[in-house]
Amino acid sequence: MAQLLQRLAAALVVVLAASQFAATTAKADMQPGWEAYQRGDFGKAISLWRDLADGGDARAQYNLGIMYDQGKGVARDAAQAVQWWRTAAEAGYAPAIHNLANSLIAGDGIDQDYAEAVRWLARGADQGFARSVYTLGKMYTYGLGVTADEEKALGFFTQAAELGNPRAQYNLARAYRDGDGVAQDFARAVRWYRSAAQAGDAAAQAALGQRYAKGEGVSQDAEMALYWTSLAALQRLGRAVVARAEMVQALSADVVEKIDARVAEFRPRVTTQ
Amino acid sequence: MKTYANRNRSGDSVIKSYIRRFLTVIAIAVPLAVPCTATAQQNPSQFIGDLGQQAIVVLQSTTGSLEQREQQFRQILAQNFDVSFIGRFVLGRSWRTASPQQQADYLALFEDFLVLTYSRRLGGYTGERLAVVAERAANERDTVVRTQIERPSATPITADWRVRATPAGYKIIDIEVAGISMALTQRSEFASVVGRNGVDGLIEVLRARAAKLSAPVTRS
Numbered sequence: 001m002a003q004l005l006q007r008l009a010a011a012l013v014v015v016l017a018a019s020q021f022a023a024t025t026a027k028a029d030m031q032p033g034w035e036a037y038q039r040g041d042f043g044k045a046i047s048l049w050r051d052l053a054d055g056g057d058a059r060a061q062y063n064l065g066i067m068y069d070q071g072k073g074v075a076r077d078a079a080q081a082v083q084w085w086r087t088a089a090e091a092g093y094a095p096a097i098h099n100l101a102n103s104l105i106a107g108d109g110i111d112q113d114y115a116e117a118v119r120w121l122a123r124g125a126d127q128g129f130a131r132s133v134y135t136l137g138k139m140y141t142y143g144l145g146v147t148a149d150e151e152k153a154l155g156f157f158t159q160a161a162e163l164g165n166p167r168a169q170y171n172l173a174r175a176y177r178d179g180d181g182v183a184q185d186f187a188r189a190v191r192w193y194r195s196a197a198q199a200g201d202a203a204a205q206a207a208l209g210q211r212y213a214k215g216e217g218v219s220q221d222a223e224m225a226l227y228w229t230s231l232a233a234l235q236r237l238g239r240a241v242v243a244r245a246e247m248v249q250a251l252s253a254d255v256v257e258k259i260d261a262r263v264a265e266f267r268p269r270v271t272t273q
Numbered sequence: 274m275k276t277y278a279n280r281n282r283s284g285d286s287v288i289k290s291y292i293r294r295f296l297t298v299i300a301i302a303v304p305l306a307v308p309c310t311a312t313a314q315q316n317p318s319q320f321i322g323d324l325g326q327q328a329i330v331v332l333q334s335t336t337g338s339l340e341q342r343e344q345q346f347r348q349i350l351a352q353n354f355d356v357s358f359i360g361r362f363v364l365g366r367s368w369r370t371a372s373p374q375q376q377a378d379y380l381a382l383f384e385d386f387l388v389l390t391y392s393r394r395l396g397g398y399t400g401e402r403l404a405v406v407a408e409r410a411a412n413e414r415d416t417v418v419r420t421q422i423e424r425p426s427a428t429p430i431t432a433d434w435r436v437r438a439t440p441a442g443y444k445i446i447d448i449e450v451a452g453i454s455m456a457l458t459q460r461s462e463f464a465s466v467v468g469r470n471g472v473d474g475l476i477e478v479l480r481a482r483a484a485k486l487s488a489p490v491t492r493s
Contacts, residue, residue, distance in 0.1 A: 030490070030491045031491060033489075034489065034491040037339065037489055038338060038339050040339065045489075049489075059490050062489075062490065063489035063490060066486075066487065066488070066489050067489075069485065069487075070389075070487065095486050095490065098484075098485070098486060099485045099486055102481040102482070102484050102485045103481075103485070105477065105478075105480075105481035105484075106477075106478045106481035106482050107478065108478070108481070108482060131484065131486070135484055138480075142477070144477070236351065
């Protein structure tokens with residue numbers, strides 16, 4: 001009995017050590033390619049990732065897809081990109097699933113096939129991959145590969161918004177502002193506009209600026225209106241540039257200067273999705 | 274029948290190889306020529322020459338991640354191309370029949386498309402230099418600036434930049450390499466998409482391209 005336990009313990013140690021080892025090597029393996037990529041040595045990055053990709057590493061396969069899709073270190077080859085993404089997608093790697101789905105929607109490197117795109121997006125959504133959840137919502141909005149269904153679309157936008165996707169947050173905010181498929185709710189609209197605006201979404205920044213200007217769903221505040229409108233204008237959003245010019249007219253130079261200084265300090269919240 | 278199919282294929286591949294070569298040249302040339310904010314520009318040649326000089330500074334920079342440099346570069350690119358003019362031109366006749374909403378959606382996505390296409394090769398800088406060799410007036414507003422892109426281990430490439438004087442300063446509205454215009458090439462590409470699936474179909478294609486993740490991963 002004691003011997004058995006001892007053997008079990010020894011086996012456990014070996015298994016744990018092996019998994020630990022696997023985890024660290026996996027991380028270390030990707031790093032040299034990443035460093036070459038950051039230096040702009042795309043040829044080196046490709047050859048390092050290709051070895052890993054041939055060995056079945058889904059992240060390296062996904063990375064190679066990016067290099068072919070963007071023509072970095074190789075001539076652009078959308079069909080090669082799709083092949084690498086498909087391999088990684090079949091292994092369940094969410095970023096590859098997402099890009100494969102978008103290639104199918106665009107007909108880029110593969111024949112356009114909305115229905116197959118929807119099937120892949122649903123797989124990505126099952127993993128909680130926010131971008132795929134959002135794109136799936138768009139497919140229901142436009143009725144691509146599925147029957148158009150506003151209610152389902154909003155359900156996906158809500159899920160993606162809660163997962164932190166700025167475009168989904170913006171779409172959801174607009175639905176609440178207009179009472180489009182949901183009960184109109186200005187406070188909720190402001191909440192979601194704010195999330196997307198903080199992530200740097202220009203359209204959401206402009207819309208939030210307008211909420212402050214009109215006092216809709218938030219207390220009217222000309223300075224906050226200028227702040228968010230300026231951030232959108234900095235990203236060259238036409239309607240924000242026009243709105244900002246009008247707002248500046250109505251405020252003192254001191255106030256404008258103060259807001260400009262705060263605008264310069266803005267850093268978008270980092271979103272992983 | 275078979276002969277015709279073969280000939281057709283070889284015709285296609287000639288065009289494809291032209292386009293590929295063209296895009297490669299653009300990919301090299303544009304990062305070289307573009308980064309420049311509106312500085313004092315006396316003439317179109319200086320505008321293009323300055324862009325080339327400043328591009329080298331950006332390309333050789335090692336501060337920040339490649340993604341940050343690319344982002345910075347795309348903003349500068351958008352500032353020095355007349356994106357809305359090119360976007361309208363490239364859509365051709367369909368621009369006039371598109372609804373205001375379609376026009377707005379298309380233009381917003383076209384900027385992404387344009388900067389993504391031309392910033393592809395940023396980071397792959399291997400010592401190229403851009404030299405202005407000549408300039409000629411195309412019409413009252415436009416000037417064509419001829420440049421040589423000198424490469425360390427290959428023959429130089431000639432690229433013609435069509436520059437327009439606008440109220441916001443000089444803007445690039447087209448690039449021609451080996452007699453092939455970038456704007457015309459894109460125009461025929463877009464026309465075939467619109468012919469198949471309409472303007473909404475083109476918008477969907479651009480949206481899907483922009484929705485793709487574009488950065489490699491290093492973990493997870």
